Amino acid sequence: MDLKDIQNLIKFVAKSGANEVKLEMEDVKITIKTGAEKTETTIVHQAPTAPVQLAQAPAQDISAVPVQPAAAVNEDDKYLTIKSPIIGTFYRRPSPDKPIFVEVGSTINEGDTVCIIEAMKLFNEIESEISGKIVKILVDDSSPVEFDQPLFLVDPS
Structure with missing residues (x-):
């Protein structure tokens, strides 16, 4: 380590x-x-x-x-948040040789895969429950995430 x-x-x-x-x-x-x-x-x-x-x-x-985190919360209140539904490791792409699911500025629809979270050797595709434009990615690739931790900020307009 x-x-x-x-x-x-x-x-x-x-x-x-x-x-x-x-x-x-x-x-x-x-x-x-x-x-x-x-x-x-x-x-x-x-x-x-x-x-x-x-x-x-x-x-x-x-x-x-x-x-x-305290300073970032106030300016980001107008955006919707996509949160982690499980504990695990956050990945922005399906595999190292594949393109990233979404980037800042990407437009997403309900049901679009936005990331993968690995939990206990299982890779879970996380689908968006909202439509809009990705404004901010709050987690680094290959980082551990907690349940209900914000992952993305989305502008619904």
Whole structure:
């Protein structure tokens, strides 16, 4: 597990609203605790290579995570949201060699496939329940998503 994976995990936990997450692998143990006022990360690395660097870098990113979503919500109130119906991994294309389902500016209709969410090795095509124009894509490709997490903003006009 590299530093980028750890940072993504911290961001994911901060957004999910979970109070505590523990991850134990062969050579890494990570505990992420979130509270109302602060987020604390403890990383124990059994290998003798620089565990201090792993603990310092993610802590800087944590303070920026809660601030960004609050500003985006106000300006995006006029748009409809396509939300994730399941927990899993978000993909914008059916396979790495295929084109992306939708991009910003794409016009969609009810029933159009907008993405795929992988859950327990099953790839679920997510179809739009609304028609309109994609204004914003809220999730990065190959990112974990939670149930009811906003994925796309759609202008219905």
